[in-house]
Amino acid sequence: MRPDKMLPMTRADAMGLVLAFVARLITGAQGHWRGCPPKAEQRIYFANHQSHLDWVLIWAALPHELRANTRPIAARDYWTSSRFKHWLTREVFNAVYVNRARTDDQDPLEPLVDALRRGDSLVIFPEGTRSNLGLPQAFKSGLYHLAQQFPQVQLIPAWIDNVQRVMPKGEVLPVPILCTVTFGAPLGLAPGEDKRAFLDRARQAVIDLQPAPLAANETQAAP
Amino acid sequence: MSVLKSLSANEQVALLFVILFGVLGLVSAVTGLLGLREADERLHQRRQRWARELRALWIGAGLFWLAWMTGRAGATLLFGLISFLALREYITLLKTRRGDHRSLLLAFFVALPVQYLLLAQGSYELFAVFIPVYVFLAIPVLSALAGDPERFLERNAKIQWGLTVCVYGLSHAPALVLLDGQRGAFLLFFLVMVVACAQLVQNAAERHWRRRPVARHIDRGFSLRAWATGCLVAAWLGAALYWITPFKAPGALAMAGIAAAAGTLGEFVMSALKRDAGVRVWGNAPSVTGAVGLLDRVAPLCFAAPVFFHSVRWYFQLRP
Numbered sequence: 001m002r003p004d005k006m007l008p009m010t011r012a013d014a015m016g017l018v019l020a021f022v023a024r025l026i027t028g029a030q031g032h033w034r035g036c037p038p039k040a041e042q043r044i045y046f047a048n049h050q051s052h053l054d055w056v057l058i059w060a061a062l063p064h065e066l067r068a069n070t071r072p073i074a075a076r077d078y079w080t081s082s083r084f085k086h087w088l089t090r091e092v093f094n095a096v097y098v099n100r101a102r103t104d105d106q107d108p109l110e111p112l113v114d115a116l117r118r119g120d121s122l123v124i125f126p127e128g129t130r131s132n133l134g135l136p137q138a139f140k141s142g143l144y145h146l147a148q149q150f151p152q153v154q155l156i157p158a159w160i161d162n163v164q165r166v167m168p169k170g171e172v173l174p175v176p177i178l179c180t181v182t183f184g185a186p187l188g189l190a191p192g193e194d195k196r197a198f199l200d201r202a203r204q205a206v207i208d209l210q211p212a213p214l215a216a217n218e219t220q221a222a223p
Numbered sequence: 224m225s226v227l228k229s230l231s232a233n234e235q236v237a238l239l240f241v242i243l244f245g246v247l248g249l250v251s252a253v254t255g256l257l258g259l260r261e262a263d264e265r266l267h268q269r270r271q272r273w274a275r276e277l278r279a280l281w282i283g284a285g286l287f288w289l290a291w292m293t294g295r296a297g298a299t300l301l302f303g304l305i306s307f308l309a310l311r312e313y314i315t316l317l318k319t320r321r322g323d324h325r326s327l328l329l330a331f332f333v334a335l336p337v338q339y340l341l342l343a344q345g346s347y348e349l350f351a352v353f354i355p356v357y358v359f360l361a362i363p364v365l366s367a368l369a370g371d372p373e374r375f376l377e378r379n380a381k382i383q384w385g386l387t388v389c390v391y392g393l394s395h396a397p398a399l400v401l402l403d404g405q406r407g408a409f410l411l412f413f414l415v416m417v418v419a420c421a422q423l424v425q426n427a428a429e430r431h432w433r434r435r436p437v438a439r440h441i442d443r444g445f446s447l448r449a450w451a452t453g454c455l456v457a458a459w460l461g462a463a464l465y466w467i468t469p470f471k472a473p474g475a476l477a478m479a480g481i482a483a484a485a486g487t488l489g490e491f492v493m494s495a496l497k498r499d500a501g502v503r504v505w506g507n508a509p510s511v512t513g514a515v516g517l518l519d520r521v522a523p524l525c526f527a528a529p530v531f532f533h534s535v536r537w538y539f540q541l542r543p
Binding site for chain 1 (some may be wrong): 307314319324327328331339
């Protein structure tokens with residue numbers, strides 16, 4: 001909980017409302033809760049990653065009261081490089097910063113672990129990078145380690161659909177096209193489950209949420 | 224009827240809204256009472272469908288009232304927003320390629336606002352040619368600059384068509400307000416009522432008669448008899464509403480017939496387009512990305528408005 005919750009609306013809250021409104025106007029940002037209801041439980045949402053807008057979409061698709069405690073992961077070097085970026089990620093999105101440059105003495109997952117210990121929910125994109133191929137790439141192992149350390153936190157797969165059409169790589173302005181975020185059933189780490197097996201299962205859970213493609217639409221977004 | 228003609232324009236509009244909301248309220252009350260009775264599965268489904276229709280009617284009527292209350296600027300803004308949402312739905316379902324990005328930006332953020340700005344300004348000449356002439360050139364140019372020759376004609380046709388239907392067509396509805404000064408709102412109301420009536424009657428007739436469909440693969444219900452019935456009933460409704468229009472009774476009959484025919488045929492064309500895109504409704508079917516089904520509601524208006532608009536203009540030129 002942020003301390004400013006008791007005060008009248010801050011500039012960051014207003015910014016948050018404006019951003020959510022714009023996201024809804026441009027993309028609809030519809031959340032389809034197929035496998036679980038939107039509840040204020042501690043969760044890790046993991047989703048496919050195709051665009052810069054992915055985080056904003058998931059965030060806008062969440063009910064308003066869940067937004068404050070659901071945090072994105074942001075690369076520290078990029079998102080603290082200017083005052084506005086820093087303010088946006090810190091005050092509006094309440095991001096968890098991670099260092100991209102790997103140092104030997106520090107576990108890269110440490111900031112995430114801290115956030116989970118404090119009871120926050122996280123949104124992660126386990127592919128690590130944006131892919132504009134249709135299917136997500138193999139998942140990185142961070143999800144597995146978090147699942148191991150926090151068995152009580154629900155792991156919710158999510159599929160973000162259509163967003164690559166809104167803002168293809170290299171473009172700055174988004175085109176209004178409807179997008180959906182489909183949330184699936186919680187996933188758990190089975191006892192003794194192998195790391196690779198779990199990550200593949202998690203990836204498949206995300207892929208399974210993909211809505212059926214429309215027939216006769218050969219002009220689908222180009223690969 | 225002479226009493227009604229003698230009322231001031233504002234009083235007439237107010238009276239219209241009283242009647243409109245009164246009828247809607249009555250229908251809703253009756254529906255609510257009937258809903259208390261036991262129902263089997265099929266009847267239940269029919270009731271749900273009816274309830275959806277009714278809700279859409281309420282929303283439509285409410286929006287219309289809002290547009291009237293807020294005047295020309297309000298109406299322009301409202302229809303601009305509807306155009307935006309309808310175009311968004313259309314583009315979502317008719318897939319585009321990466322190379323279309325700039326053209327789509329132009330369509331949404333330049334063509335659409337400019338069209339409505341021209342409308343708000345009342346510059347009719349440019350309003351009528353902006354999209355068919357200038358945007359028609361600009362979109363393929365941007366598309367060609369993107370350097371993707373794959374399905375070039377098809378992609379540009381999709382965008383241009385979407386603009387013509389969702390923006391150009393729909394913007395003629397608020398443009399009716401320009402045509403006839405203070406009484407323009409009546410023309411808009413007249414158009415919406417007549418088209419909605421034609422649709423409702425046509426749907427009921429299709430279910431009642433179950434004739435052989437004309438084009439099974441496009442619309443399994445559409446038959447010429449149902450279509451003609453819808454238009455005819457709508458034309459008579461138009462004639463009965465002649466006192467709110469600048470027309471005499473026969474003129475109103477003809478105008479209503481034209482608008483109804485254009486609207487229902489437009490809806491028919493939209494169902495062909497839906498089949499082409501591989502969807503049944505422009506709506507929130509689970510397979511489809513979260514569209515709201517707005518396009519289904521406004522499509523008849525998109526086609527009827529320009530035809531009606533130009534018919535009215537022609538009528539005025541005949542009898543200045």
